[in-house]
Amino acid sequence: MLSTDVRVRECVLYFLPVKTRLPLKFGAQVVDRVTCARARVLVEDRRGRTASGWGETPLSIAWVWPSDTLSWEEREDALRQRCIELTRAVVATGVHGHPMELATKLPDSTLPHLAELVCQSVFDQAIHDSFGNLHRISTFNTLTRDYLTIDLAHFLDSDARFSGAYPGDFLRPKQEKLPVWHLVGGLDALEPNDLTGVEPKDGYPILLRDWIRKDGLRCLKIKLRGNDALWDYDRIVRVGRIAIEEGCDWLSADFNCTVGDPAYVCEILDRLLAEQPRIFAMTLYIEQPFPYDLEAHRIDVRSVSARKPLFLDESAHDWRFVRLGRELGWSGVALKTCKTLSGALLSLCWARANGMTLMVQDLTNPMLAQIPHVLLASHAGTIMGVESNAMQFYPEASVPERLVHPGLYQRRDGVLNLETLGSAGFGYRVEDIVRDLPQPAAAAS
Numbered sequence: 001m002l003s004t005d006v007r008v009r010e011c012v013l014y015f016l017p018v019k020t021r022l023p024l025k026f027g028a029q030v031v032d033r034v035t036c037a038r039a040r041v042l043v044e045d046r047r048g049r050t051a052s053g054w055g056e057t058p059l060s061i062a063w064v065w066p067s068d069t070l071s072w073e074e075r076e077d078a079l080r081q082r083c084i085e086l087t088r089a090v091v092a093t094g095v096h097g098h099p100m101e102l103a104t105k106l107p108d109s110t111l112p113h114l115a116e117l118v119c120q121s122v123f124d125q126a127i128h129d130s131f132g133n134l135h136r137i138s139t140f141n142t143l144t145r146d147y148l149t150i151d152l153a154h155f156l157d158s159d160a161r162f163s164g165a166y167p168g169d170f171l172r173p174k175q176e177k178l179p180v181w182h183l184v185g186g187l188d189a190l191e192p193n194d195l196t197g198v199e200p201k202d203g204y205p206i207l208l209r210d211w212i213r214k215d216g217l218r219c220l221k222i223k224l225r226g227n228d229a230l231w232d233y234d235r236i237v238r239v240g241r242i243a244i245e246e247g248c249d250w251l252s253a254d255f256n257c258t259v260g261d262p263a264y265v266c267e268i269l270d271r272l273l274a275e276q277p278r279i280f281a282m283t284l285y286i287e288q289p290f291p292y293d294l295e296a297h298r299i300d301v302r303s304v305s306a307r308k309p310l311f312l313d314e315s316a317h318d319w320r321f322v323r324l325g326r327e328l329g330w331s332g333v334a335l336k337t338c339k340t341l342s343g344a345l346l347s348l349c350w351a352r353a354n355g356m357t358l359m360v361q362d363l364t365n366p367m368l369a370q371i372p373h374v375l376l377a378s379h380a381g382t383i384m385g386v387e388s389n390a391m392q393f394y395p396e397a398s399v400p401e402r403l404v405h406p407g408l409y410q411r412r413d414g415v416l417n418l419e420t421l422g423s424a425g426f427g428y429r430v431e432d433i434v435r436d437l438p439q440p441a442a443a444a445s
Helices: 072-092 099-105 113-135 208-215 229-245 262-275 277-282 319-328 341-353 367-380 395-404
Strands: 006-026 029-045 050-058 177-184 219-223 250-254 283-287 310-312 332-335 357-360 415-417 442-444
Touching: 006 050, 006 072, 006 099, 006 113, 006 395, 029 072, 029 113, 029 367, 050 113, 050 367, 072 113, 072 442, 099 113, 099 341, 113 341, 113 367, 177 208, 177 367, 208 229, 219 229, 229 250, 229 262, 229 277, 250 277, 262 277, 262 283, 277 283, 283 357, 310 319, 319 341, 332 341, 332 367, 341 357, 341 367, 357 367, 367 395
Parallel strands: 177 219, 219 250, 250 283, 283 310, 310 332, 332 357
Antiparallel strands: 006 029, 006 442, 029 050, 177 415
């Protein structure tokens, strides 16, 4: 028990609707809108001192809860209702602790695990932010023995290798500038003959070359189908040729959980090596080709990871799934703050201790959601920077935040710049961000 421990005294929830300027394809579903859940919590330490903090996450239905039987509205309503329940639950627990400890006190639900984590992440982030604000230091500097009464072994099934170790021991010093990855969606136009005539005329680029030139991009992530090898190979080659011509350095390939057999990926990679060796060499890693449920689909993936680093994403719900993935041959893990920052930190620690490489991947994070996401990447020591694509799909959603943090909401010379962030909590500087919030969806105290 430490005097720095906090409990949540108040919580307020908001829903912020956002519409995409271009459709974004997730697996078999096309996304044209999203609701961001935002929460403000007030915490109190054992001495009665208080501070507030904020958390935000897009409720990305297509990503967290793919379904052929439930409508978008049914799934979104379920996530909204769960966030409302959690608004009350984070106050009702009444216990004191570090944010990492309080994260374990939130009750589970019957939602799919990934959907549950996204809902919990809103409140987990807000508690982490308020804890840093209370102690007037960065959230990422509160992950030490000075603020945690329990070590990593407590969180990681009493693994003796983590006895006396804390999350802060596995973090890197903050990077103020990060290489940024651009998402090449499956519906994105690459060349003028891909245009349909219905594209928005809003001053933002449409074609890939224009994005590369405007933002100085060097890293491109390619969304693939995973069930059409000829299309996937052609897509990689088309993007790869543009990347070479425009001076990009790196590519990655995201198969979005739709592949059932490692041979599918291996054949594409082998053909690239034989026919397009430069594009093969530029491909830095492969992301999540295989189904979400790692326990139900225990696929030996060593044939893929022998060719290129292979990263868990949707399957990496928490560190236990990362451990299972490593047993099956996965070589890296893509962290996401939308699976809770607390959970991402535990996955980071376990992965780093077991020789796995790291990335931090986007959930098309706008507004406040962008900041913890990029901060995690700045401390994680990733294989190459961070993915960030909200400025592609709904740039206008973040205008108030962009006025305060231009380097975080505009990609310049292929990087994001964190230098405008404050020193406490996540450094949002919410007092400087002029944004009108809707009426609260829920409140508890």
